[in-house]
Amino acid sequence: MSRNFELLQQVEREQQVEREQKSHEAALPSPAIIPINRSHARSGDSSLAREEEVKLVQRLFLSGPKAPRVVVFCGVEPGDGPGRICARASEALSAQVQSSVCAVDASFRDPGLSQYFEVERQVGLSDELLDPGTVENVVQPTATSKLWLSPWGSEKSEGHTVLRPDQVQSHFADMRARFEYILVSTQPIHQSPEAIALGQVSDGVVLVLEANSSRRDAAQRVKSNLQAANIKLLGAVLNNRIFPIPEAIYRKLQ
Numbered sequence: 001m002s003r004n005f006e007l008l009q010q011v012e013r014e015q016q017v018e019r020e021q022k023s024h025e026a027a028l029p030s031p032a033i034i035p036i037n038r039s040h041a042r043s044g045d046s047s048l049a050r051e052e053e054v055k056l057v058q059r060l061f062l063s064g065p066k067a068p069r070v071v072v073f074c075g076v077e078p079g080d081g082p083g084r085i086c087a088r089a090s091e092a093l094s095a096q097v098q099s100s101v102c103a104v105d106a107s108f109r110d111p112g113l114s115q116y117f118e119v120e121r122q123v124g125l126s127d128e129l130l131d132p133g134t135v136e137n138v139v140q141p142t143a144t145s146k147l148w149l150s151p152w153g154s155e156k157s158e159g160h161t162v163l164r165p166d167q168v169q170s171h172f173a174d175m176r177a178r179f180e181y182i183l184v185s186t187q188p189i190h191q192s193p194e195a196i197a198l199g200q201v202s203d204g205v206v207l208v209l210e211a212n213s214s215r216r217d218a219a220q221r222v223k224s225n226l227q228a229a230n231i232k233l234l235g236a237v238l239n240n241r242i243f244p245i246p247e248a249i250y251r252k253l254q
Helices: 003-024 047-061 082-094 113-117 125-130 165-178 193-201 216-228 247-252
Strands: 033-037 070-075 101-105 147-150 181-186 205-210 233-241
Touching: 047 082, 047 233, 070 082, 070 165, 070 193, 082 101, 082 113, 082 147, 082 181, 082 205, 082 233, 101 113, 101 165, 113 147, 125 165, 165 181, 165 193, 181 193, 205 216, 216 233
Parallel strands: 033 233, 070 181, 070 205, 101 147, 101 181, 205 233
Antiparallel strands: none
């Protein structure tokens, strides 16, 4: 009997147990890998990809009164696509809630949220941390209703990329008072001290893994760094998968 067949049988048995216990579950689900299909261009999204994005935000933000409000999306390795996942999750969330949502670009090596939302790069997070003011100075509306963007920052702030924990904590306290939900895109945590600071002021982190690219040892290293910094791991997104696999199988691959 192949290992895959045994795994499928085990998953089927556990799914039955989960269905029986589902009515008794009130807390957030344990971290699970949430697959996102390859069809991710803004102009050509498949209905399946959109369904998976809706599922993602429902699990993260709409699962109950204790659901997180501030979530950091970070890659396991450079190029894993946390900015795109953060942006699309922000759009999906703003379409499902009545309150305001803000996407924050905290990836100074690859600040792509401004390009994604097609807004002119202006002052943003790095400017605010260099010269504190009000939240309204560093956010701007997007074309999506109820969705705001905080870019990485203007050219004058380039080269000033070390974010002090006390500055980050103060800024995000103001952000929480202004927005109901805050989604942050940042670099891999093991390569970015400021990503650790952002994770510590958030309600948890979602890892973004690239199908056929992200390495297991890198993912384990990031997970260890999160635990050492006392940062909650909320789950993971498997980006750009091109073949269907039952979600329960992905849970087994953690």
